[in-house]
Amino acid sequence: MIDVEKTPYAALLLRVTCGVLFVLHGAYLKFFVFTMAGTTKFFASLGLPEWLAWTVMLYETIGGIALILGIYTRWVALFFAVHLLVITFFVHIGNGWVFSNKGGGYEFPLFWAIVCIALAMMGGGAASAVRAETPGFAR
Template sequence: MIDTRTAPYGALILRVVLGALFLAHAGLKIFVFTPAGTAQFFASLGLPGALAYLTILAEVAGGIALILGVWTRAVSLALVPVLLGSILFVHGAAGFFFSNANGGWEYPAFWAVTLVVQALIGDGALALRPLGRPALQAEGR
């Protein structure tokens, strides 16, 4: 049974933490590795360098949208491919544990699953919703 009094706050916490994680990873790419350095890294993996800029944009826009609670379900699902790409092209070969050299794939896999969970449970409390879209009642946000 779902506790409809507290479930919206659980969804809120998950949504804000997911958004903050995306902003932190975008910040790493922008301020530490630099966008040009990130593009060079993507190219070294055999990916188009321009994909790095798209990834940074997705992480920033998606992180902000999640924190604010705008289009939460769609944004959550749209960000899953970013994490699947990190598993396939960066972390997958390093093995399961993220403490391995080059990081393992369990952290981005868990992160992808939490995005799917967020998409299933919805916005939660204190979400900004696009104009014309009413807040859902306690039976699920």
């Protein structure tokens, strides 16, 4: 049974937590810890163009802020879910399950993708700033 009184606050907690994690992963980790020089070299080692590192850093940071504020939560969470599933199956799957494996396993990005899918299904919950007005995908 779903507690309809507390569910909006559970969605708020999930939304803000995911948003903070994306900001930390995008801005803090890629820009300040690994530096953009290191991040672009990592992307190049995967056979990806170096400019994509900047793009990913920007949309993880901007999308994370959008989640924190509750701006189009369902759409942002759906975008991140697809992003994480692509990363899971094209970057981490060959490294095994455990994320502490060399190169990072796929347990963390897969779990995070599932959390984003749940958030996209649930909506932003309490204190959302902007809600999607698409029929069937509102709030």
